[in-house]
Amino acid sequence: EEVEETYIMVKPDGVQRGLVGEIISRFEKKGFLLKGLKLFQCPKDLAEEHYKDLKGKSFFPKLIDYITSGPVVCMAWEGVGVVASARKLIGATNPLQAEPGTIRGDLAVQTGRNVVHGSDSPDNGKREIDLWFKEGEVVQWTQAQAPWLRE
Numbered sequence: 001e002e003v004e005e006t007y008i009m010v011k012p013d014g015v016q017r018g019l020v021g022e023i024i025s026r027f028e029k030k031g032f033l034l035k036g037l038k039l040f041q042c043p044k045d046l047a048e049e050h051y052k053d054l055k056g057k058s059f060f061p062k063l064i065d066y067i068t069s070g071p072v073v074c075m076a077w078e079g080v081g082v083v084a085s086a087r088k089l090i091g092a093t094n095p096l097q098a099e100p101g102t103i104r105g106d107l108a109v110q111t112g113r114n115v116v117h118g119s120d121s122p123d124n125g126k127r128e129i130d131l132w133f134k135e136g137e138v139v140q141w142t143q144a145q146a147p148w149l150r151e
């Protein structure tokens with residue numbers, strides 16, 4: 001069990017639908033550590049860099065339009081096993097296949113409007129936090145509740 005970092009983002013539909021608090025709350029309640037948080041209008045070049053592995057897919061242009069269509073909420077979260085755990089909390093890419101109890105399973109219906117992003121590996125967690133946050137925007141701190149979360 002390693003301490004990891006992951007990049008979580010409320011996509012423009014989540015912001016427009018007023019789901020920011022609900023989504024942040026799920027990671028907070030789980031017990032992860034919030035290290036970075038901002039509302040941000042994503043430029044096209046950043047969206048393309050973030051999703052560079054999907055360049056060439058038929059849905060890529062629509063994906064870039066969607067991600068840049070309004071403000072997103074960028075977050076950096078730290079915790080033991082946070083990368084895989086956050087992916088479980090988020091649920092399957094297609095919200096209709098996402099389990100009830102997951103963010104997408106509870107709050108979304110379509111792959112192209114699936115309200116939230118989460119990094120798929122610790123390496124990508126680091127890469128994406130570096131991509132979306134500037135120096136000084138990620139804060140190192142200790143939660144008062146830390147001893148009540150881990151023995």
Ligand code: DAT
Pocket residue numbers: 054059063092093111112114116117118120
């Ligand atoms: P995830 O966001 O679950 O990590 P992914 O990395 O495979 O999924 O794809 C990134 C986003 O691209 C995904 O959240 C929604 C969009 N997407 C993926 N597959 C798609 C498809 N078949 N049709 C439309 N959009 C798709």
Ligand code: MG
Pocket residue numbers: 118119120
């Ligand atoms: Mg992905």
